[in-house]
Amino acid sequence: MSRERLLFESLLQPGEDTVAKSGFRRVLDAMGIRADDPRLAESQRVLSAIDGDRIAPDEFVDVIGPNALLLDRALKKQLVIPDFEEFSRDVRRIFEATRGNAAGVVADYIPQLGRVDPDQFGVSICTIDGQRVAVGDTDRPFCVHSACKPVSYCLALEEHGEEVVHRHIGCEPSGQSFNELTLNREGRPHNPMINAGAIMSGALIRSRKPMADRFDHVMDAWRRACGGERPGFSNTMYLSERQTGDRNFALAYYMRENGVFPEGVDLVETLEFYFQCCSIEVTTEAMAVVAATLANGGVCPLTGERIFGAGTVQKCLSLMDSCGLYDFSGEWAFRIGLPAKSSVSGVIMTVVPNVLGVCTWSPRLDEHGNSVRGIDFGRELVRTFNFHNYDSIVGGLHGKKDPRVLREDVQRSLVVDLCWAASEGDLAGIQRLVLQDAQLDGADYDGRTALHLAAAEGRDEIVAYLLEQGVDPAPVDRWGGTPLDDARRRQHTRIAALLQAAGTRTASDAA
Ligand code: GLU
Helix, strand or coil: CCHHHHHHHHHCCCCCCCEEHHHHHHHHHHHCCCCCCHHHHHHHHHHHHCCCCEECHHHHHHHHHHHHHHHHHHHCCCCCCCCHHHHHHHHHHHHHHHHCCCCCEECCCCCCHHHCCCCCCEEEEEECCCCEEEEECCCCCEECHHHHHHHHHHHHHHHHHHHHHHHHCCCCCCCCCCCCCCCCCCCCCCCCCCHHHHHHHHHCCCCCCCHHHHHHHHHHHHHHHCCCCCCEECHHHHHHHHHCCHHHHHHHHHHHHCCCCCCCCCHHHHHHHHHHHHCEEECHHHHHHHHHHHHCCCECCCCCCECCCHHHHHHHHHHHHHHCCHHHHHHHHHHCCCCEEECCCCEEEEEECCCEEEEEECCEECCCCCEHHHHHHHHHHHHHECCCCCHHHHCCCCCCECCCCCHHHHHHHHHHHHHHHHHHCCHHHHHHHHHCCCCCCCECCCCCEHHHHHHHCCCHHHHHHHHHCCCCCCCCCCCCCCHHHHHHHCCCHHHHHHHHHCCCCCHHHHC
C-alpha cells in the first residue's frame, strides 16, 4: 500500500471511507503544524479546492502529495517533539506560572521604550521541524534592540570569516553592562553581543555599499530567517535612538581612537546603521522562527532555506552562551545552560540546539537589563525539560521530561537495557539505569523482568540487589513462569534459596 494510502487509512474514523477536512486539520494542529505553514501552502490550496468537508482517498493523495514526507513524519509522531500536545500544555503551564511576576521596570533611557505597556507578555516556540506553540501577546510588534546582535554577527562572519571578524572583535564576556565605555586589552570590543561589538559587526557588513543596500541586505536576512514573515522597522525608535545615542557615539569614537575599525569606515554612518538594526520590529512569533533557524544550524525550519552556514551558527551560539545576557551571562549559563540573547525591549531569544527556538517578550527588566518574566520562564523551562546543556552529563531525568522522546518509548528501551544488564550481571549498569528513572519492576513484551533474567543466568548479586530494592519477587511472564522457576530449571540453587527466602513460590507451587 502506498504511503499516502496508509496515511489516509490512519486518519479514517471507524465506519467511514472519507476523511473530514476538520479532522485532518485537528491532527496537524495537535502536532504543532499550522495551517499557514509555508511548507503546506500547496496542500492548503488543493484542500480548499475540494468541495464540502470530506476528503476522498484519491483527493487525499493530491492534498498531501507535495508534503508527503513531512506529514508522514508528523502522523507517525516522528517530529523532534513527538508529543507536541503534552509539550504545549507544559509551555502554557510555565507561562501561567511566570506571568504573575510583575517585578522590574521598563527601560526608559530611550523615551520610546518607556512608553510600552509593561504588562505585556508573549511566548512563542518553534521547533526545528516547524512545530509551533504561542501563548499570550505573541502578535505585538517590538524592536529587537540587542537581539539584532547575533544576526549582525552572523552576517559579518558570512561575509568575512572568523579570522577577519575577530581581528576587530574579541570573544570574551566583558563582565560589564551592555553599553559600558570599555574595550578589551587590545582596544577591541569584548564580544559581538554588547553594543561596541555590534557596532563593529555592522561596520563589517557590506561596508562599501550604499546605506540603503546594506540595510536591505540585513532586512533580507531577517525576513528569510523569520520564514518569510516580513519584519517591520520603527522609524520613531530609530530617531529616538539616534537622538539619545551619546553613549554609542562615545563607544564608536573610543574604538576609532584605538584604531580598531576596518579601513575607510564612516563613523556616523556606522552608528546610524547600528541604530537601524536595533529598530527592526518583530513579534515573538517571528523571533521564535529566527531562534529555531539558529537551533537548526542556520536552515529556516519553515522554508528549508539555508540562511547561515552551520559553522557561522556554531560560533554565534557559543558567544550567545557566554555573553548573551549582559552581566548576567555567567549566571544564565550556569542555571539555564542555553545560548540566548536578551535586549532592553524585554525580549529573550533562547536556542535549544537541534531542538527548538524560544522567544519570550515582556518589557519589565531586572537590574541587569533582562526581562524579569523572560528569566523566570527560562528557569522554569529547564526545570521542566532536560534542556540545560549539561543535563546529559548528569544522566537520567531527575524529575525532568525529555520531550524529544515519547515516554512509552523511553520506558520500553529502559526495560530492555535493564534486562540485558541483569542477564550480564552488570550491577553498575543497573544502577545507572535507575538514575535514568528505569523501573526495576518493568517487564518486556513477554512479561520478562530483570529478576527473571538474573535468576535464569545465575546472577546472585543482581537477584539479591533487586530483592533488596523491593521488586515483586514473583512476577509471572507470559508463559506463566516466575524467577524461581527459572532458577530451578537452570539449577541455580543459591538463587532459588534467595527467592524462596523472599517468600517466592513457583508457578507450580501456586497451583
Ligand atoms: N538600542 C540599544 C542601545 O544601543 C540596544 C541596547 C540593548 O538592547 O542592549 O542602546
